Amino acid sequence: MQASVLVLNANFEPLNICNTRRAIGMILAGKATMILNGRGEIRSISRSFPRPSIIRLERMIKRPRPRVKLTKREILRRDNYTCQYCGRHTPYLTVDHVFPRRLGGQHTWDNLVAACSSCNHHKGGRTIEQAHMHLLHWPSEPPSSANYIFARHLPDNSDWVPFITGW
Ligand SMILES: [Zn+2]
Numbered sequence: 653m654q655a656s657v658l659v660l661n662a663n664f665e666p667l668n669i670c671n672t673r674r675a676i677g678m679i680l681a682g683k684a685t686m687i688l689n690g691r692g693e694i695r696s697i698s699r700s701f702p703r704p705s706i707i708r709l710e711r712m713i714k715r716p717r718p719r720v721k722l723t724k725r726e727i728l729r730r731d732n733y734t735c736q737y738c739g740r741h742t743p744y745l746t747v748d749h750v751f752p753r754r755l756g757g758q759h760t761w762d763n764l765v766a767a768c769s770s771c772n773h774h775k776g777g778r779t780i781e782q783a784h785m786h787l788l789h790w791p792s793e794p795p796s797s798a799n800y801i802f803a804r805h806l807p808d809n810s811d812w813v814p815f816i817t818g819w
Pocket of ligand 1: 672687735736737738739767768769770771
């Protein structure tokens with residue numbers, strides 16, 4: 653009942669992800685319809701119920717264009733788990749403020765990069781110029797496409813791809 657279910661808006665725009673229990677609850681309440689089954693059935697004593705993979709809301713929800721949340725996990729993913737100073741590819745990365753916080757550097761997409769602990773330690777509280785270091789790429793906010801936002805779910809849910817692509 654904890655499997656991920658993709659929730660589409662009434663216009664088929666991918667909205668978010670919920671679990672099977674919530675998806676079935678929304679279908680039974682008439683708030684959503686099943687778009688794709690693909691996961692067999694859930695059986696109870698009296699009836700069986702198709703297990704949804706994708707549902708679609710009956711009524712359109714208005715919301716602003718989604719943006720990728722600014723978290724350590726998303727910064728590392730944007731930077732492809734690569735230290736932006738030395739290019740080391742490792743799961744053990746920290747997040748560095750390119751322009752140091754103590755000098756007024758902001759906690760924003762364009763001032764945060766993945767850094768290995770030795771580069772982060774070497775740079776310390778200095779600017780890249782002061783530390784004689786350079787960046788592989790200048791950081792920026794990642795794209796807010798559905799493909800980018802839902803990317804980590806796609807290897808386990810390839811049946812979602814046609815519904816995600818293009819949004
Ligand atoms: Zn490094």
